[in-house]
Amino acid sequence: MKKITIAIDGFSSTGKSTLAKQLAKVLGYIYVDTGAMYRAVTLFAMQNHFIGSGRTDFQGLVKSLDDVVLKFSYNETLGFAEMYLNGVNVEKEIRTLEVSKNVSQIAEIKEVRVKLVDLQKEMGKEKGIVMDGRDIGTVVFPDAELKIFMTASPEKRAYRRYKELLDRGDNVVYEDILENVQKRDYIDSHRDISPLMKAEEAIEFDNSDMGLKEQFERLHSYALRIIKKHEQ
Ligand code: DC
Numbered sequence: 001m002k003k004i005t006i007a008i009d010g011f012s013s014t015g016k017s018t019l020a021k022q023l024a025k026v027l028g029y030i031y032v033d034t035g036a037m038y039r040a041v042t043l044f045a046m047q048n049h050f051i052g053s054g055r056t057d058f059q060g061l062v063k064s065l066d067d068v069v070l071k072f073s074y075n076e077t078l079g080f081a082e083m084y085l086n087g088v089n090v091e092k093e094i095r096t097l098e099v100s101k102n103v104s105q106i107a108e109i110k111e112v113r114v115k116l117v118d119l120q121k122e123m124g125k126e127k128g129i130v131m132d133g134r135d136i137g138t139v140v141f142p143d144a145e146l147k148i149f150m151t152a153s154p155e156k157r158a159y160r161r162y163k164e165l166l167d168r169g170d171n172v173v174y175e176d177i178l179e180n181v182q183k184r185d186y187i188d189s190h191r192d193i194s195p196l197m198k199a200e201e202a203i204e205f206d207n208s209d210m211g212l213k214e215q216f217e218r219l220h221s222y223a224l225r226i227i228k229k230h231e232q
Helices: 016-027 034-047 058-067 097-106 110-123 136-140 154-167 174-190 212-231
Strands: 005-010 030-033 070-075 080-085 129-133 146-151 203-206
Touching: 005 016, 005 136, 016 030, 016 129, 016 212, 030 034, 030 080, 030 110, 034 058, 034 070, 034 080, 034 097, 034 110, 034 129, 058 110, 097 174, 110 129, 110 136, 129 136, 136 146, 146 212, 154 174, 203 212
Parallel strands: 005 129, 005 146, 030 129, 146 203
Antiparallel strands: 070 080
């Protein structure tokens, strides 16, 4: 079967990664969660005091970027690749609200974006990849054969993230999550470099009132249609 590139962009907590993961699995493609990469750089910045406690030192972070080694390693049991920062599995640490609060500022730094976009392009060189993020269809893979842009109301998205954090035992308040979702929407859509926006040819997908099964079936059928078209 001829392989294609699938770019899934959209607002935070729209369920991009759940869908992208499922789609990659059924197609036998690689799945890459680029948000995890920005989150891992943010965790590095927090660990090294380049951000946090009301102060920032982005020049210091940029100078240290060569010391940030990111790797995805496939976990057979979980069925997806986990994020490693300098050899340490950080899959849990990068999903905390603290990291969510800082990540949009780190994702605005040009040098961070250049480094991560280069890595992402390298990962998708052979096609057969489902990548999710904010700039995948616009910057990382502008030639992707299938581009999806996911949206849902901020309240629905905040509730989903709230449930996710509660389920894993975090002590969180819904209003804090909603505020974080709205703040990140604003920063992600208004930054100068690679702001979140729908690629012209992307299919818009509002899943506010759509169950996971229906979303997956729709996405899967788009993908199969395009794969078939490229085989002709
Ligand atoms: O998908 P996520 O919520 O885990 O992403 C975390 C943050 O990373 C998000 O607020 C914006 C940033 N991001 C980005 O700027 N570009 C990407 N391709 C992916 C994520």
